[in-house]
Amino acid sequence: MRHLLSASDLDLSQAVLILDTAAQMAATQAREIKKLPTLRGRTVVNLFFEDSTRTRISFETAAKRLSADVINFSAKGSSVSKGESLKDTALTLQAMGADAVVIRHQSSGAPHTLARAGWTDGAVVNAGDGMHQHPTQALLDAYTLRRHLVGDRGRADATGRDLAGVHVAIVGDVLHSRVARSNVQLLRTLGARVTLVAPPTLVPVGVDAWPAEVSYDLDDVLTTGPDAVMMLRVQRERMSSAGGGFFPSPLEYTRGYGLDARRLAMLPDHAVVLHPGPMNRGLEISADAADSPRAVIVEQVANGVAVRMAVLYLLLAGGEQAGRTTEGRADARTDETRVHA
Amino acid sequence: MSTRTPASGSGRPPQDPAAPPDPRLDPMGAPSGTTVLGPDDVARALTRIAHEVVERNKGVDDVVLLGIPTRGLPLARRLAQRLAQVEQVPVDGLVGSLDVTMHRDDLAHQPTRTIGDTYVPGAGIDGKVVVLVDDVLYSGRTIRAALDAISDLGRPRAVQLAVLVDRGHRELPIRADYVGKNLPTATAERVRVLLAEIDGEDRVVIEGTGR
Amino acid sequence: MTTYLLTGARLLGGDPTDVLVADGVVAALGARARDGGGQVVDADGLVLLPGLVDLHTHLREPGREDAETVESGTRAAALGGFTAVHAMANTTPAQDTAGVVEQVWRLGRDAGWCDVHPVGAVTVGLAGERLAELTAMARSAARVRVFSDDGKCVDDPVVMRRALEYVKAFDGVVAQHAQEPRLTQGAQMHEGVVSAELGLTGWPAVAEEAIVARDVLLAEHVGSRLHVLHVSTAGSVEIVRWAKARGIDVTAEVTPHHLMLTDELVRGYDPRYKVNPPLRTAADVEALREGLADGTIDTVGTDHAPHPREDKDCEWAAAAFGMTGLETALSVVQAVMVDTGRSTWADVARVMSGAPARIGRLTGQGRPIAVGEPANLTLVDPSARRVVVPEQQATASVNSPFAGSELPGRVVATFLRGRATVLDGALVEQGVHA
Numbered sequence: 001m002r003h004l005l006s007a008s009d010l011d012l013s014q015a016v017l018i019l020d021t022a023a024q025m026a027a028t029q030a031r032e033i034k035k036l037p038t039l040r041g042r043t044v045v046n047l048f049f050e051d052s053t054r055t056r057i058s059f060e061t062a063a064k065r066l067s068a069d070v071i072n073f074s075a076k077g078s079s080v081s082k083g084e085s086l087k088d089t090a091l092t093l094q095a096m097g098a099d100a101v102v103i104r105h106q107s108s109g110a111p112h113t114l115a116r117a118g119w120t121d122g123a124v125v126n127a128g129d130g131m132h133q134h135p136t137q138a139l140l141d142a143y144t145l146r147r148h149l150v151g152d153r154g155r156a157d158a159t160g161r162d163l164a165g166v167h168v169a170i171v172g173d174v175l176h177s178r179v180a181r182s183n184v185q186l187l188r189t190l191g192a193r194v195t196l197v198a199p200p201t202l203v204p205v206g207v208d209a210w211p212a213e214v215s216y217d218l219d220d221v222l223t224t225g226p227d228a229v230m231m232l233r234v235q236r237e238r239m240s241s242a243g244g245g246f247f248p249s250p251l252e253y254t255r256g257y258g259l260d261a262r263r264l265a266m267l268p269d270h271a272v273v274l275h276p277g278p279m280n281r282g283l284e285i286s287a288d289a290a291d292s293p294r295a296v297i298v299e300q301v302a303n304g305v306a307v308r309m310a311v312l313y314l315l316l317a318g319g320e321q322a323g324r325t326t327e328g329r330a331d332a333r334t335d336e337t338r339v340h341a
Numbered sequence: 342m343s344t345r346t347p348a349s350g351s352g353r354p355p356q357d358p359a360a361p362p363d364p365r366l367d368p369m370g371a372p373s374g375t376t377v378l379g380p381d382d383v384a385r386a387l388t389r390i391a392h393e394v395v396e397r398n399k400g401v402d403d404v405v406l407l408g409i410p411t412r413g414l415p416l417a418r419r420l421a422q423r424l425a426q427v428e429q430v431p432v433d434g435l436v437g438s439l440d441v442t443m444h445r446d447d448l449a450h451q452p453t454r455t456i457g458d459t460y461v462p463g464a465g466i467d468g469k470v471v472v473l474v475d476d477v478l479y480s481g482r483t484i485r486a487a488l489d490a491i492s493d494l495g496r497p498r499a500v501q502l503a504v505l506v507d508r509g510h511r512e513l514p515i516r517a518d519y520v521g522k523n524l525p526t527a528t529a530e531r532v533r534v535l536l537a538e539i540d541g542e543d544r545v546v547i548e549g550t551g552r
Numbered sequence: 553m554t555t556y557l558l559t560g561a562r563l564l565g566g567d568p569t570d571v572l573v574a575d576g577v578v579a580a581l582g583a584r585a586r587d588g589g590g591q592v593v594d595a596d597g598l599v600l601l602p603g604l605v606d607l608h609t610h611l612r613e614p615g616r617e618d619a620e621t622v623e624s625g626t627r628a629a630a631l632g633g634f635t636a637v638h639a640m641a642n643t644t645p646a647q648d649t650a651g652v653v654e655q656v657w658r659l660g661r662d663a664g665w666c667d668v669h670p671v672g673a674v675t676v677g678l679a680g681e682r683l684a685e686l687t688a689m690a691r692s693a694a695r696v697r698v699f700s701d702d703g704k705c706v707d708d709p710v711v712m713r714r715a716l717e718y719v720k721a722f723d724g725v726v727a728q729h730a731q732e733p734r735l736t737q738g739a740q741m742h743e744g745v746v747s748a749e750l751g752l753t754g755w756p757a758v759a760e761e762a763i764v765a766r767d768v769l770l771a772e773h774v775g776s777r778l779h780v781l782h783v784s785t786a787g788s789v790e791i792v793r794w795a796k797a798r799g800i801d802v803t804a805e806v807t808p809h810h811l812m813l814t815d816e817l818v819r820g821y822d823p824r825y826k827v828n829p830p831l832r833t834a835a836d837v838e839a840l841r842e843g844l845a846d847g848t849i850d851t852v853g854t855d856h857a858p859h860p861r862e863d864k865d866c867e868w869a870a871a872a873f874g875m876t877g878l879e880t881a882l883s884v885v886q887a888v889m890v891d892t893g894r895s896t897w898a899d900v901a902r903v904m905s906g907a908p909a910r911i912g913r914l915t916g917q918g919r920p921i922a923v924g925e926p927a928n929l930t931l932v933d934p935s936a937r938r939v940v941v942p943e944q945q946a947t948a949s950v951n952s953p954f955a956g957s958e959l960p961g962r963v964v965a966t967f968l969r970g971r972a973t974v975l976d977g978a979l980v981e982q983g984v985h986a
Contacts, residue, residue: 085865113867116820
């Protein structure tokens with residue numbers, strides 16, 4: 001694995017490896033000493049063209065817990081806001097010696113451009129590109145789901161397991177959501193079944209090609225007893241004419257597609273509620289639902305650090321040939337028989 | 342001296358050594374070379390080491406065995422069983438695992454390694470005598486990483502090292518307290534340890550020369 | 553002026569014959585040709601076409617000389633086998649007055665590589681609000697007959713109606729860039745399965761088809777002729793076919809890239825494939841090929857759109873729309889239509905010379921290859937194969953979607969009224985015009 005640009009980059013064994021590694025990282029984060037020396041001497045650059053304190057802090061924490069040096073580069077107040085191009089920014093970072101560039105950008109495909117163009121030698125991690133992908137979000141969602149649904153809320157060992165048989169409903173603005181795109185792909189890779197629920201205006205033309213069912217009726221889908229409901233954030237601006245007029249009013253949206261106490265009660269006992277954050281309390285999710293014991297939203301954030309530690313470890317810790325072989329099993333050779341230089 | 346809260350890895354106690362081999366661990370292919378230890382040799386070595394541990398530490402109070410994955414783990418479990426028998430104490434509190442991957446200094450020179458479990462039994466390692474258990478001692482770098490990993494988990498009273506094979510060629514000032522067999526080797530040679538729990542049989546083989 | 557004897561040339565891909573080019577015309581064909589002496593051009597195995605005419609080129613001058621100039625663009629045109637190009641109006645300042653169109657016309661004349669016919673903007677500043685001085689441009693030295701806001705759509709139906717009516721006075725034609733602006737706000741690529749997956753705002757086919765449908769009906773109502781630029785969807789082809797069957801005076805154009813490339817290429821987010829209208833599906837490509845073969849589509853226009861490097865060396869959303877095409881057009885058409893047996897070289901002559909000249913009302917271009925006709929000729933080696941290397945092209949920009957691809961055919965010689973602008977596949981540097 002050379003870069004992590006899209007959930008579709010991962011096959012089943014790679015996805016499970018990341019989840020298992022995340023579990024190991026999570027274990028270290030439960031200790032008093034949370035810091036590990038593993039990525040000492042490596043430099044991770046957070047290249048955030050879009051504002052996102054939460055995700056940036058999550059990546060920063062992950063990198064620092066592995067003893068990597070972190071450089072934060074945010075668009076505001078930097079040369080980027082004065083019109084410096086992605087290319088020139090990347091070349092500057094390369095000159096600083098970035099081993100990994102974590103990039104969040106408003107344009108779909110910017111991480112691919114960065115990875116392909118040869119402006120940086122480092123590993124590229126997509127922290128969210130436009131409406132396209134947010135693979136680490138999907139990974140932390142999958143990790144959370146696995147921990148609860150397969151690992152019995154952490155009481156059972158889920159190592160090596162996938163999400164076969166799990167039914168997830170993803171509700172909200174699918175059309176504009178990179179979280180939805182990444183989750184549909186990753187959940188499918190892990191063997192889960194996905195139902196997308198949205199008003200027809202917020203589902204893309206071409207969704208028929210996706211490995212997911214589509215429904216316009218949330219109550220209908222909830223009666224089928226999904227194991228998890230993932231609520232997507234909906235932007236109020238999209239309801240205005242200038243924003244595209246996708247929906248007549250917030251109230252109509254909430255009535256049709258909001259998760260409230262009544263809908264929560266329709267879920268089976270074991271079902272969990274996820275949200276990538278930040279939440280619009282009262283719009284796509286009510287306060288009752290957000291604060292209920294079924295909601296694992298706060299845990300998602302904690303899991304985000306462990307998952308990002310796992311991703312950085314798997315991309316950076318190995319040598320030049322690391323990209324080609326990451327077998328999902330313990331190295332079979334005796335540790336000490338390697339000849340050291 | 343701070344007393345740290347007990348650290349646990351994924352929270353699972355080590356598996357019963359009598360259970361069938363763990364399918365996640367990939368057994369090596371058939372070895373070719375000279376067998377220097379057969380199953381009986383291995384068993385005798387472990388029994389001797391067990392007695393040495395008991396003797397040196399005057400019993401097994403406060404002794405914790407930590408096996409280094411991959412093959413240090415089943416060795417640690419077998420040692421723990423012997424200690425339990427000799428000293429008439431339960432096995433469970435005696436043994437755990439210590440994954441050292443994240444503390445290694447040579448990660449950049451190899452393909453990415455999978456991270457194994459770290460599990461410390463009972464109340465942790467503060468004030469205890471930790472006996473690290475590994476299959477082969479060579480450059481000493483794995484043990485250096487293990488010492489670093491231990492310092493993240495707590496502050497033991499002492500750390501000792503038990504290995505099945507010491508093949509020489511130390512690159513760091515590290516020595517084993519308990520050795521199953523001293524095996525002088527050339528650097529071009531390769532020492533392979535096979536264990537029943539992983540490879541289906543107990544054997545130590547040297548490969549790579551006309552021995 | 554030098555006299556040339558082309559020996560063994562296959563006229564429109566037919567039987568080989570000798571052609572004498574002298575004093576600016578085709579002086580003799582066949583046996584009589586050898587009587588005239590002249591510099592011999594060995595055309596054995598080569599196909600002789602009438603000089604190609606492009607109704608759709610962006611020469612970028614005035615205003616964007618960093619991407620292309622009339623000089624560099626017409627050099628590229630000559631190498632591509634073109635003897636006349638129509639330079640689109642979206643320059644800075646726009647070609648919306650007699651003054652600017654005459655300036656561009658003169659630049660072309662002075663460069664001397666091919667005839668440059670400036671296209672007049674339909675509306676002032678291409679703003680789509682009020683008509684530009686179309687008559688003044690028609691009567692200027694540039695003698696504009698083709699009017700277009702290309703780059704933008706004349707979306708106001710009233711303005712489009714007025715334009716269609718107005719140009720009848722001087723036998724002009726409005727060439728529409730069909731794109732409903734509100735349906736394509738922020739659009740980055742074709743709206744479909746690929747855009748849904750890539751998270752790029754889609755440019756739905758209906759945004760083109762709705763305008764084409766409206767315009768053919770308007771043209772019918774006011775009795776005007778209409779030219780539809782860069783048709784890109786199967787639906788648009790059907791609408792044009794329907795309109796023609798109804799007797800509406802509409803002509804349609806397709807670009808080489810729309811004949812060959814699909815939206816699957818966008819998957820790597822490489823802005824080389826970003827163009828307006830966007831690359832579409834395989835079904836659309838097939839319908840366009842079918843439409844070109846059966847005459848529903850009248851012309852191939854390059855829509856040659858050079859851009860400076862920094863406008864393509866970036867993330868997709870920040871990249872400019874457009875592809876270069878003058879030096880690859882004939883090869884692409886050969887690959888897609890001739891080598892597959894869908895069209896003959898005579899068809900190529902029709903769609904890349906005869907029809908565009910007729911639509912542009914050019915006398916002297918797109919003429920049959922016959923004694924006495926102006927010697928605007930293109931000599932092609934269809935058996936050649938070459939890899940496209942944009943850096944080696946004459947166009948000043950390198951944004952070609954065919955970079956690294958191997959294409960068939962090579963222009964060996966181009967004659968502009970009897971003067972060789974290209975010989976042995978290379979420009980004849982002299983700068984003297986007849």
